[in-house]
Amino acid sequence: MFKRLLILAAILSLASFGCFPSNNKELITAFVNVNLVPMTSDAVLQDQTVLVKGGRIEAVGPADEVRVPRKATIIDGKSAWLMPGLADMHMHTQYDWIGPAWPVNPLKLYLASGVTTVRCFGPLESAPEHVLKWRDEIREGKLPGPTIYSSGPILFGPVPDPEGAVRGQKAQGYDFVKIYSYVTEQEFREVMSAAKEEGIYTAGHIPFLVGLDGVLSEGMDDIAHIEELDFEFLDLKPDMAMSRFAIFRGLVGQAASKYSSDLDLGANMLEEKYGEAIREVVSKLISKDIPICTTLTVSEGIVNKLSDPKAFIARPEIKYMPDAYLKTFRLGQEKHQVLLKGYEALGPFKYNMEIILAKELKRAGITLLLGTDSGTGGMGIVPGFSIHDELRILSEVGFTPYEAIRTGTTNAAKVVGKMTEEGDFGTIEAGKRADLILVRGDPLRDVANIREPLGVMAAGRWYPEEKLKGMIAINK
Numbered sequence: 001m002f003k004r005l006l007i008l009a010a011i012l013s014l015a016s017f018g019c020f021p022s023n024n025k026e027l028i029t030a031f032v033n034v035n036l037v038p039m040t041s042d043a044v045l046q047d048q049t050v051l052v053k054g055g056r057i058e059a060v061g062p063a064d065e066v067r068v069p070r071k072a073t074i075i076d077g078k079s080a081w082l083m084p085g086l087a088d089m090h091m092h093t094q095y096d097w098i099g100p101a102w103p104v105n106p107l108k109l110y111l112a113s114g115v116t117t118v119r120c121f122g123p124l125e126s127a128p129e130h131v132l133k134w135r136d137e138i139r140e141g142k143l144p145g146p147t148i149y150s151s152g153p154i155l156f157g158p159v160p161d162p163e164g165a166v167r168g169q170k171a172q173g174y175d176f177v178k179i180y181s182y183v184t185e186q187e188f189r190e191v192m193s194a195a196k197e198e199g200i201y202t203a204g205h206i207p208f209l210v211g212l213d214g215v216l217s218e219g220m221d222d223i224a225h226i227e228e229l230d231f232e233f234l235d236l237k238p239d240m241a242m243s244r245f246a247i248f249r250g251l252v253g254q255a256a257s258k259y260s261s262d263l264d265l266g267a268n269m270l271e272e273k274y275g276e277a278i279r280e281v282v283s284k285l286i287s288k289d290i291p292i293c294t295t296l297t298v299s300e301g302i303v304n305k306l307s308d309p310k311a312f313i314a315r316p317e318i319k320y321m322p323d324a325y326l327k328t329f330r331l332g333q334e335k336h337q338v339l340l341k342g343y344e345a346l347g348p349f350k351y352n353m354e355i356i357l358a359k360e361l362k363r364a365g366i367t368l369l370l371g372t373d374s375g376t377g378g379m380g381i382v383p384g385f386s387i388h389d390e391l392r393i394l395s396e397v398g399f400t401p402y403e404a405i406r407t408g409t410t411n412a413a414k415v416v417g418k419m420t421e422e423g424d425f426g427t428i429e430a431g432k433r434a435d436l437i438l439v440r441g442d443p444l445r446d447v448a449n450i451r452e453p454l455g456v457m458a459a460g461r462w463y464p465e466e467k468l469k470g471m472i473a474i475n476k
């Protein structure tokens with residue numbers, strides 16, 4: 001019996017990895033006659049050929065100028081558009097992704113949605129080193145998935161030994177340090193000074209006791225959410241003596257009573273009332289060139305899950321969330337259901353404020369990074385699928401498709417370049433990492449055209465549509 005199980009396991013592992021495309025250095029793929037969206041400018045180039053060798057783009061040019069080697073695998077790009085793969089610049093990996101908890105391993109959900117790069121803002125739960133293992137295995141072609149960058153375990157605060165924590169994460173090979181809301185001023189200064197000495201990138205929340213001015217003067221590299229800026233113009237006082245959850249719950253209560261007369265106001269009225277204060281906060285960021293992750297899908301999700309939980313749980317992609325999440329949600333015990341219980345009207349108020357912030361950040365030319373906070377299994381944000389919601393929201397806010405796509409391509413590459421010197425992706429040019437999405441419609445007309453790609457290439461490995469669909473099929 002045991003032997004039979006072993007054989008079965010061997011067959012199953014072959015079935016999942018047997019036809020996993022390699023990125024053999026000699027392997028050549030040619031996309032021919034394609035409408036090219038290189039993202040080097042707001043233009044589509046018609047009738048182009050893109051040659052990929054191993055994991056890199058080797059040549060790009062008009063179809064009649066680029067010679068296609070005879071042994072190349074040809075992908076016909078006629079009446080299709082080829083654009084760079086997308087990055088989810090704020091997400092979290094979790095050790096239980098591989099195993100029974102998730103119907104489909106999220107690494108595959110990202111690929112199927114055209115997400116070819118992810119940046120983990122803190123691996124969750126026990127055994128955080130899983131993310132380093134996956135990062136390396138994906139790089140070596142042993143595991144299918146997007147290119148991963150990751151911080152070490154989140155420095156929530158209190159941080160008893162800031163210097164030791166930073167040095168430890170750097171030594172373990174993490175790409176950056178993630179700082180959270182509860183870190184004290186003293187701890188923050190020590191984390192920042194150790195990070196500068198070690199040459200490791202820093203990103204995170206704006207700690208309550210530090211504030212935006214402190215974050216900017218100490219030179220934190222990157223802000224985790226647009227939402228973080230809410231605390232700069234709303235008058236709220238965290239009670240740091242309470243537990244982590246109670247601090248946030250306390251802030252929710254304060255906001256609900258302090259701003260009760262504003263909760264019915266629409267976005268326009270709120271803009272009239274708070275626009276000036278918001279612009280003042282945004283103006284502090286202009287000279288600092290500090291990038292901010294968008295994660296608006298979290299705030300939109302809060303509105304939707306509290307106002308119409310049935311619709312929230314009926315979204316087709318919700319089937320990819322762990323059963324444990326769905327069960328908790330139906331019991332009304334999900335993170336945001338509990339955090340905002342009794343204060344549900346705060347959801348739209350908060351969302352509208354972040355929409356105003358996003359508009360002002362765009363106007364000020366701040367580097368925004370496409371991010372969705374997916375992957376935790378705790379907030380109903382479906383890995384991969386959420387990137388398309390985030391792009392839709394940015395479009396609704398007034399970003400052109402080109403501007404919205406830049407947040408997950410060229411902006412992402414710029415920041416990863418600063419973080420790791422590996423910023424060679426995000427556009428379709430010779431020498432760049434071969435991260436590509438082939439789509440049916442012009443993405444520069446409508447970002448919705450990026451949903452359900454015809455195929456995705458991640459670091460030179462090609463996954464046609466049928467393969468992607470097979471990878472994320474749920475066999476229940």
Ligand SMILES: [Zn+2]
Binds near residue numbers: 091092121373
């Ligand atoms: Zn997060």
